[in-house]
Amino acid sequence: MELVVKGQDMEFDSILPIVNLIDLSSNNIWGEIPEEITNLSTLGTLNLSQNQLIGKIPEKIGAMQGLETLDLSCNRLSGPIPPSMSSITSLNHLNLSHNLLSGPIPTTNQFSTFNDPSIYEANLGLCGPPLSTNCSTLNDQDHKMRRKMKMNGTCHGSS
Secondary structure (H helix, E strand, C coil), X not given: CEEEECCEEEECCCCHHHCCEEECCCCCCEEECCHHHHHCCCCCEEECCCCEEEECCCHHHHHCCCCCEEECCCCEEEXXXXXXXXXXXXXXXXXXXXXXXXXXXXXXXXXXXXXXXXXXXXXXXXECCCCCCCHHHCXXXXXXXXXXXXXXXXXXXXX
């Protein structure tokens, strides 16, 4: 199949490379985010909000260079925000709120433009700007206590 995308002639063996938007929000999907999703380098929007996703955000998420909108809110994702995510320079809308993420929020590239603390809300282990929680004062005991408190919380509203 031949297609012109943003002025560029492209040839595809399958339809998958030209998928621009995946919205699987509010589908009660459980389990980890498959690493293979990061192979969709031209995907523009990925919305997996309000599901039962666990585990870490895939390390290779930075390979999704076409991503403009990423909503992973209202799940049970844990661990740090992958450093590779800051290399997605096209990213202009991000929502990681209501998860179990921890560690410092990246401050380079696109992350320097995300000044709204609500996109990180209810991730009690996250620290650094734009949050008021200072990373140097948040220790492991705080992480454990905050994670226990979060496990009892719920996510309301739509993304």
